[in-house]
Amino acid sequence: MMKLNHSINLEEDYHSEFKEIKGANPINTIKNLVDEYAVAYLNSEGGSIFFGIQDSDQHVVGVRLDVPQRDKLRKEVSNKLANIQPKIDPTVYRLEFHAVYGSDEQPILNLYVVQVKVPPSNSIRLHFTESNEAFVKTNGVKQKLTGPQVQDWIMRRLESAREDLRSEVERAMGSELSRIQIDILDTIAASQLRSAGI
Structure with a gap:
């Protein structure tokens, strides 16, 4: 259970990344980051990015998303991941909304931790974002690859x-x-x- 302002029992590493959403438009923030992390996980060992968790202390803060916003986010993430090259089967990605609970142990209305799960690619091919950038996931860091x-x-x-x-x-x-x-x-x-x- 994800409790507001409580830390989770997970650290950032090769397979996990946390991002707190601070801006007024969480859909754009997530959309603008998701392909870089998806590519990094495809080019590495797979993993998940969690939006709505502070990376400094693993405290759950959540992301406010009502039903129409969650639907829009699903479409935006799907469209963004469809532009990864080479193409990957869209059914291998998972977008999940984990309810955030208050101190009364009841879910807080429209407050979620958004998890994007990406499997490792079994291909020998390197994956790129739509802007032709390649990334890998190292221990707690997403790293852009240069030519060499x-x-x-x-x-x-x-x-x-x-x-x-x-x-x-x-x-x-x-x-x-x-x-x-x-x-x-x-x-x-x-x-x-x-x-x-x-």
Whole structure:
């Protein structure tokens, strides 16, 4: 249960981010941030951003949203996430409204913590916002990737995919790989690097 002005038993880390909404237009604030965090989680290990929780002390403050505003927020978030490139199945994201409770343990009318859940992407492709920016989620921080960082991210993802493929082949064929099988894996990896422009 999320109680007003009480802290939650969760910290900002690789999988959780908190944002307090201070402006007069919470829908625009959330809409303007959601794709950056979604991209960061897609490019990392997945996670959730919670709007309506102070990041300084994890206190629940909530976001005031009536029924029409919640409907509008659902549409705005959905539209914003639909512009992420490469496209992701829109059913993998979750937008949830958690009621905020008062000291009397009753829900406060139209006060919510808004949670956007994003799974990790199993793709070796890097995801970008509609403004062609790439982000990753590190320990409690969303970080924008620069050119060399983008290249490093792609190389690490390709190497990881190659190792996964090697493990699958080893399991399927036993622990001994022939030189031909290793050559095939190396050819696949080289092809992936060429197609990524590296």
